[in-house]
Amino acid sequence: MRPADIDRITVQEAVDRYIEMVRAKADTGVFAPGTAEVYSRDVATFAALAGPDLVLDDLTGHDLDTVLLRFARKPDGRRRDADPGAGRQSATSQARFRRSVSAFFQYAVPAGWVQLNPVHAATVVPKVRGGLRAERRALTHEQATGLLGAAQRLAVAGSPGPGRRDQRTELRDALIVVLLAATGPRVSELTGANVEDFYVNAGERYWRIFGKGGHSRDVPLPRQVAAILDGYLAEGRGLLDRGGLEPKALLLSWRGKRLARGDVQGVIDRVLARVDPERRRGVTPHGLRHTTATHLLAAATDMDAVRRVLGHTDLTTLGRYRDELPGELEAAMRAHPLLRAEEGRSSADGRRSGRP
16 A cells, blocks of 8 residues: 555656755755756656656656656757757766656655655666767867867957847857867856956966865966957946846846856857868867867876866866877877987087087
């Protein structure tokens, strides 16, 4: 028999209560805002796929399998150029969605919404643990400079462009791309940035980035990035302000609200459309974080400095962000430090002996 204390609420009601709990934990610092957003979005999707009016306790492992398969076949709408006919989520997204649903039911059992956790009876799992990893996430030097060049040209163009003046986002879009590509922040760190987080010290522009676990880091901005930031603060942000709806937020939507994480990919895609096709390659915000790490390390930047720019606590984490660059192995061997020293001595000996 079903225990008398089981609360036979609908899927939608349970999800609404769960989301309220998750947001409360985000407000008190238990969850990072980005984590709370992912959980909330995933369980809302779960309710839509499972059937919002069904009783949560009536769901079985078979029902969970059906939901997971429906999600797997659901088109990924984050990319503007996504092919609706492709109709499949990546293995990474499937694994994340399953973790979110599992966390939801782990909460539902002690809350008295279900008698048994149906996730334990589900059989559908992504084929690859942690999701499929693309062979390359970082842009090559040509691709990265092409994207940065397009962003810089967009910043120079400034406000001119089609559409209403108060809806123009050229300076903002340029700033987003150069900040992502030059300093490699997490997308949540970018959209969560406030105007007051940028300051000047001894003539140098800095960004105080508030990252995971309440940690912050101060990252100096390259001169070109600082110039675009100043232009946006002087002209671009004012076009988007709607009577101080978001007085602190650095990045605003054309409606005057703080820019959402999901909007950043669309910004990147718009700037990519301005890149020469021969140097253009699609990239995500996280791919630009890989790009920053890869090119700083390839330029022999101190590993600890790169770690601090990205906001990692452990140097070993950098290995996940370091992609191989075409030709870098050959270049490294041509510039071998031991052989350079030997060549220098040989040249000096030749000059002393009079040999050419």
